[in-house]
Amino acid sequence: MRQAKRPVTGLAGPYGHPLHPAVVAVPIGCWGASLVFDVASRIVADGAFLARGSRWLIALGVLGALVAAMLGFLDFFAIPPRTRAFRTATVHMSLNLGVTTSYTISYLLRNGAAPRVGWGLIVLSLVSLTALSVSGYLGGKLAYRFGVRVADETTQLEGYQDPRATEKEQT
DSSP states (O other): OHHHHSOSSGGGOSTTOOSHHHHTHHHHHHHHHHHHHHHHHHHSSOOHHHHHHHHHHHHHHHHHHHHHHHHHHHHHTTSOSSSHHHHHHHHHHHHHHHHHHHHHHHHHHOOTTOSSOOHHHHHHHHHHHHHHHHHHHHHHIIIIISOTTOOOHHHHGGGGSOTTSOHHHHO
16 A cells, blocks of 8 residues: 555655646546537537637647646556556546547547537537546545555644644644
8 A cells, every 4th residue: 555655756746745636627627618618609699719619628638638647647557456446546547548539539520610519529528527527536536545645644644733732732
């Protein structure tokens, strides 16, 4: 378990502060906003600007997902094989790769001049965001239940000590 708490390289972020969870906010935010733009393109009279904006958001989300995946791979390599944490991480990673592939396909299918986004692409986004939510749940399980890349309890204790109290008062 100690192995899964330590970064395999400094590129993954320092001990107790992994970069992967911070970077995943980019694709999540971009892809969530792209769905809003997609639906809005169906509502307004001329939704072409929203369709173009959605395509840009999808592209930025894919780029962010690739960076998050590289950082996630570094965390993945720290997890001992043949453990529940490793199996959970494998499903988490597989879902994320599937979602990123789905959004890459969605990007390629979009016509930048279309006045609105088609229902098929909206459904694809909904399915992809659902899979991303399941993957996010598994990522939370890795961090909060299995403690992957989370500082050990001795290190965490620093956050619960009153610097003004004596050592005897804190125990």
